[in-house]
Amino acid sequence: MTEPSVVWTYAVTERDRPACLDGLEGVAGGPVRAVTAAGLTAIAGDVPAADFDAAALRRNLEDLGWLETTARAHHRVIEAVAGEGPVVPMRLATVYRDDAGAAAALAEHAGDLRAAIARTRARKEWGIKAYAARPAPPDRDAGPAPRPPGRAAAGSGAAYLARRRQQLSAQERARHDVVTSAELIHARLAGLAEQSRLHPPQPPQLAGQRLQMILNAAYLLADGQDGDFAAAVTELAGQHPAVRIEITGPWPPYSFAALPEAGQP
Amino acid sequence: MTGPATTGPAVTGPRRALPAERVALVDLLDRVLARGVVVTGDVTLSIADVDLVTVNLRALITSVSALAETGDHP
Numbered sequence: 001m002t003e004p005s006v007v008w009t010y011a012v013t014e015r016d017r018p019a020c021l022d023g024l025e026g027v028a029g030g031p032v033r034a035v036t037a038a039g040l041t042a043i044a045g046d047v048p049a050a051d052f053d054a055a056a057l058r059r060n061l062e063d064l065g066w067l068e069t070t071a072r073a074h075h076r077v078i079e080a081v082a083g084e085g086p087v088v089p090m091r092l093a094t095v096y097r098d099d100a101g102a103a104a105a106l107a108e109h110a111g112d113l114r115a116a117i118a119r120t121r122a123r124k125e126w127g128i129k130a131y132a133a134r135p136a137p138p139d140r141d142a143g144p145a146p147r148p149p150g151r152a153a154a155g156s157g158a159a160y161l162a163r164r165r166q167q168l169s170a171q172e173r174a175r176h177d178v179v180t181s182a183e184l185i186h187a188r189l190a191g192l193a194e195q196s197r198l199h200p201p202q203p204p205q206l207a208g209q210r211l212q213m214i215l216n217a218a219y220l221l222a223d224g225q226d227g228d229f230a231a232a233v234t235e236l237a238g239q240h241p242a243v244r245i246e247i248t249g250p251w252p253p254y255s256f257a258a259l260p261e262a263g264q265p
Numbered sequence: 266m267t268g269p270a271t272t273g274p275a276v277t278g279p280r281r282a283l284p285a286e287r288v289a290l291v292d293l294l295d296r297v298l299a300r301g302v303v304v305t306g307d308v309t310l311s312i313a314d315v316d317l318v319t320v321n322l323r324a325l326i327t328s329v330s331a332l333a334e335t336g337d338h339p
Contacts, residue, residue, distance in 0.1 A: 068290050071297050092297040127292060199295045254296035
């Protein structure tokens with residue numbers, strides 16, 4: 001290779017060299033290999049420095065097409081490796097200058113990495129997204145407004161205001177109810193999981209539909225617990241008809257792999 | 266994978282892993298960026314040994330919504 005390259009990392013495992021790496025296509029279309037240090041293996045691959053050094057990444061990560069291609073390639077490799085045994089996924093765009101840099105990072109964080117692998121071994125992440133089942137329209141669209149006073153049979157201004165107040169408080173109540181449902185759903189599912197983590201709700205325009213997301217959570221389940229979990233979700237959906245629930249997964253344990261980060265706010 | 270419609274089953278979603286190509290991008294970004302990509306404006310990525318890269322994702326959010334509107338997104 002004549003072009004200068006840097007080392008993209010996908011995940012860390014305790015295995016020497018997962019068999020799935022052969023023929024696996026990584027980020028930037030390159031091959032995927034193992035970098036070993038301190039009894040740990042970083043799944044890694046060379047990527048062109050011109051596209052993946054700090055300045056290029058800053059530019060490229062703003063490009064949605066580039067980000068999507070890169071995120072999917074990153075995910076594809078992690079899924080393949082996770083299919084063969086425990087992994088700690090690396091955050092997207094964890095890039096080292098060379099193998100020595102990656103190996104040094106493995107050695108430096110070996111204890112935390114081993115702990116993270118142990119924490120997520122024989123477990124998978126499941127995602128739950130819950131939505132208010134009815135779109136949340138602006139107040140003015142929320143059902144037929146009472147007729148304003150002054151028209152025939154409309155009643156007094158005071159009666160109009162009373163009706164309007166009642167209508168608004170019904171909306172408030174409905175909002176409060178879905179939030180309460182989200183809390184109950186999360187509490188129940190968190191009780192079935194070994195760990196849980198809340199992600200910020202995705203705005204409707206990003207989630208690709210118009211329902212308001214009220215819960216975006218990840219749950220770490222021991223292998224074999226997903227049946228109970230799915231049954232609980234179905235039961236919760238029955239108990240909370242104003243809420244629509246979507247399951248994603250199983251995922252590699254992305255949401256539960258974070259190492260303690262020094263200096264992190 | 267599309268978002269749930271306003272009618273249909275109250276619980277949706279796969280019971281088995283989707284192929285990488287069919288995972289919703291927004292769900293994937295929630296995870297691989299491990300931070301509130303869709304809500305907060307900035308993500309700091311650890312470009313180990315190289316630099317810290319703080320990416321402002323306003324442009325990203327705009328383009329994801331544009332993508333969602335075209336309807337060709339899994």
